[in-house]
Amino acid sequence: MSxxxxxxxxxxxxxxxxxxxxxxLKVLLVQRNDEVPDEExxxxxxxxxxxxxxxxxxxxxxxxxxxxxxxxxxxxxxxxQFKAFGSPNRSSYADEPWMEKVKRLNISRLVTVxxxxxxxxxxxxxxxxxxQKGQIVWLNIEDYRHEHLAFDHKDIxxxxxxxxRLKLKYEPYLMFELLPKKFTMTQLRNLHDTIYQKKSDVxxxxxxxxxxxxxxxxxxxxxxxxxxAARYFTYTKRKNKND
Amino acid sequence: MSxxxxxxxxxxxxxxxxxxxxxxLKVLLVQRNDEVPDEExxxxxxxxxxxxxxxxxxxxxxxxxxxxxxxxxxxxxxxxQFKAFGSPNRSSYADEPWMEKVKRLNISRLVTVxxxxxxxxxxxxxxxxxxQKGQIVWLNIEDYRHEHLAFDHKDIxxxxxxxxRLKLKYEPYLMFELLPKKFTMTQLRNLHDTIYQKKSDVxxxxxxxxxxxxxxxxxxxxxxxxxxAARYFTYTKRKNKND
Numbered sequence: 003m004s005x006x007x008x009x010x011x012x013x014x015x016x017x018x019x020x021x022x023x024x025x026x027l028k029v030l031l032v033q034r035n036d037e038v039p040d041e042e043x044x045x046x047x048x049x050x051x052x053x054x055x056x057x058x059x060x061x062x063x064x065x066x067x068x069x070x071x072x073x074x075x076x077x078x079x080x081x082x083q084f085k086a087f088g089s090p091n092r093s094s095y096a097d098e099p100w101m102e103k104v105k106r107l108n109i110s111r112l113v114t115v116x117x118x119x120x121x122x123x124x125x126x127x128x129x130x131x132x133x134q135k136g137q138i139v140w141l142n143i144e145d146y147r148h149e150h151l152a153f154d155h156k157d158i159x160x161x162x163x164x165x166x167r168l169k170l171k172y173e174p175y176l177m178f179e180l181l182p183k184k185f186t187m188t189q190l191r192n193l194h195d196t197i198y199q200k201k202s203d204v205x206x207x208x209x210x211x212x213x214x215x216x217x218x219x220x221x222x223x224x225x226x227x228x229x230x231a232a233r234y235f236t237y238t239k240r241k242n243k244n245d
Numbered sequence: 246m247s248x249x250x251x252x253x254x255x256x257x258x259x260x261x262x263x264x265x266x267x268x269x270l271k272v273l274l275v276q277r278n279d280e281v282p283d284e285e286x287x288x289x290x291x292x293x294x295x296x297x298x299x300x301x302x303x304x305x306x307x308x309x310x311x312x313x314x315x316x317x318x319x320x321x322x323x324x325x326q327f328k329a330f331g332s333p334n335r336s337s338y339a340d341e342p343w344m345e346k347v348k349r350l351n352i353s354r355l356v357t358v359x360x361x362x363x364x365x366x367x368x369x370x371x372x373x374x375x376x377q378k379g380q381i382v383w384l385n386i387e388d389y390r391h392e393h394l395a396f397d398h399k400d401i402x403x404x405x406x407x408x409x410r411l412k413l414k415y416e417p418y419l420m421f422e423l424l425p426k427k428f429t430m431t432q433l434r435n436l437h438d439t440i441y442q443k444k445s446d447v448x449x450x451x452x453x454x455x456x457x458x459x460x461x462x463x464x465x466x467x468x469x470x471x472x473x474a475a476r477y478f479t480y481t482k483r484k485n486k487n488d
Contacts, residue, residue: 012255013331013356062331062356086329086358088256088305113256113305113356115329172414 014114015065016053016155017081018162019074022180023123024189026142027196029159030073033137034100034152049139050152051159053114066117073133080120080179084165085158088113092154100152114153118162120179143196167197174214178237184220186232187211257357258308259296259398260324261405262317265423266366267432269385270439272402273316276380277343277395292382293395294402296357309360316376323363323422327408328401331356335397343395357396361405363422386439410440417457421480427463429475430454 019030031049052073056065062083071077090111093101101112121127123140132138141149146159170176180193191207211217216238223231262273274292295316299308305326314320333354336344344355364370366383375381384392389402413419423436434450454460459481466474 056331056356058354059333061333062329083328085326086305088299088358090302090304111301113299113358115331115356168415172411 012112014053014055014112015062015069015117016051016114016158017066017069017073017117017119018051018159019070019119019121020143020162020166020180021121021123021127021140022193023128023140024182024185025192027180027193028123028140029143029146031139031141031149031151032073033139048152049141049149051155052138062115066115066119070119073138074121074127075130075133076121076127080176081117082169084116084118085161086113086115087154087158087161089154097153112153114158116158116162118166120166120176122180122182124182163197170197175216175237175239178239181237184222184234184236186224186234188232190235255355257296257298257355258305258312258360259294259357259401260309260312260316260360260362261294261402262313262362262364263386263405263409263423264364264366264370264383265436266371266383267425267428268435270423270436271366271383272386272389274382274384274392274394275316276382291395292384292392294398295381305358309358309362313362316381317364317370318373318376319364319370323419324360325412327359327361328404329356329358330397330401330404332397340396355396357401359401359405361409363409363419365423365425367425406440413440418459418480418482421482424480427465427477427479429467429477431475433478 017030021028021030030052032052034048034050052069054065054069054072056062057068060068063081066081066083067077070079070081092114093112128140130138143163146156149156151159166176177190177193177197181189187208190211191202191204194207195202214237218236218238220234220236222234224234225231260273264271264273273295275295277291277293295312297308297312297315299305300311303311306324309324309326310320313322313324335357336355371383373381386406389399392399394402409419420433420436420440424432430451433454434445434447437450438445457480461479461481463477463479465477467477468474
């Protein structure tokens with residue numbers, strides 16, 4: 003038997019892609035409406051994280067990069083594995099027929115490895131409402147708890163947020179993976195406060211951020227804004243800091 | 246078909262159990278000599294991390310606790326998942342026949358989820374040279390790189406050490422999971438320096454440690470030692486700090 007024939011697909015990779023559009027933190031979801039085959043799947047949760055069964059000769063990191071490229075078209079972005087999810091109850095009554103009917107996978111159990119990706123939602127990405135893999139949705143992070151998501155994807159998003167909060171404590175510069183090249187202190191504070199679900203003091207926050215190595219104020223300010231134009235800041239990566 | 250019949254074992258859990266015996270940091274390995282069936286398995290790496298294929302209705306955390314109990318007899322110890330390993334090349338030419346012949350698993354590929362456990366090696370554990378699962382070995386951590394270990398277990402140990410170093414930065418009290426209830430500052434420093442592969446300054450180290458919440462000096466000192474008797478310290482857990 004070849005390796006393909008004996009390969010039993012039971013392990014998947016799911017990506018929690020956090021994106022910031024300059025004002026809101028969002029998470030990338032995929033619609034699977036058009037994949038619902040019939041009325042049997044009533045109660046079917048039609049949104050899910052971008053993910054895939056790993057291919058026969060693919061390692062976990064490569065699967066995660068492949069999924070990201072398929073759904074966002076992006077290849078050079080920040081990504082890290084954060085946790086594997088293997089509860090025997092992670093697929094619901096509606097997910098199993100979906101796997102069998104749509105994906106033609108006869109799977110009694112699926113363990114998934116979760117990855118977190120951080121991206122800047124720029125204009126190109128904002129206009130993209132579908133990928134080679136189907137329709138995509140950027141959901142405001144505040145709203146994911148009210149969604150009906152496939153499998154245990156709500157728990158996976160919660161764990162990803164927790165992992166990011168922890169990681170930012172000792173790698174605060176990761177925040178800049180989400181921000182545009184030029185950003186205002188208000189944008190940075192909004193992003194920070196959304197992640198930590200708190201409200202920072204404006205003055206203290208700026209003081210604290212200015213102590214980060216690599217952050218600097220630009221001469222440039224916002225143009226054409228109704229309020230007082232804010233100064234732009236930028237962040238210059240130190241070498242090898244992403245290791 | 247029942248869930249048992251369709252269950253395809255492809256996912257395992259491996260535990261990197263770090264233990265400290267009061268002077269050296271060690272890692273728990275399992276001998277699999279007696280499991281080598283014939284000469285075909287020449288070049289077979291006879292030591293491995295304690296691990297197991299997950300059972301049909303077992304989640305990942307439960308599998309890790311089961312493995313720990315099977316190999317150490319301990320059930321209430323510190324444990325956390327740190328990383329999944331899924332390279333298609335993680336099993337060697339010698340590991341595949343072992344899985345097939347000894348474990349009767351026809352597996353073309355095995356993804357494993359790594360857990361770290363931290364334990365105090367007390368007298369009971371020290372005397373235990375075998376478990377219900379076979380012979381066990383406590384290897385000095387400095388020596389694991391020179392061992393021939395099964396699969397990619399050397400990489401898994403390296404990643405576990407890296408994970409512990411990172412985790413201790415924001416949860417320094419985890420160090421006390423490894424230390425006896427009463428410990429000297431030298432023991433704490435040896436443990437710390439082994440983990441970080443450095444040599445701390447004696448005086449600065451003690452000053453830094455005494456700033457940790459929960460650590461306190463006891464009136465008691467060592468007895469029957471050839472050198473000047475050192476003072477004992479203890480650490481009192483704060484509530485919920487293990488969450």
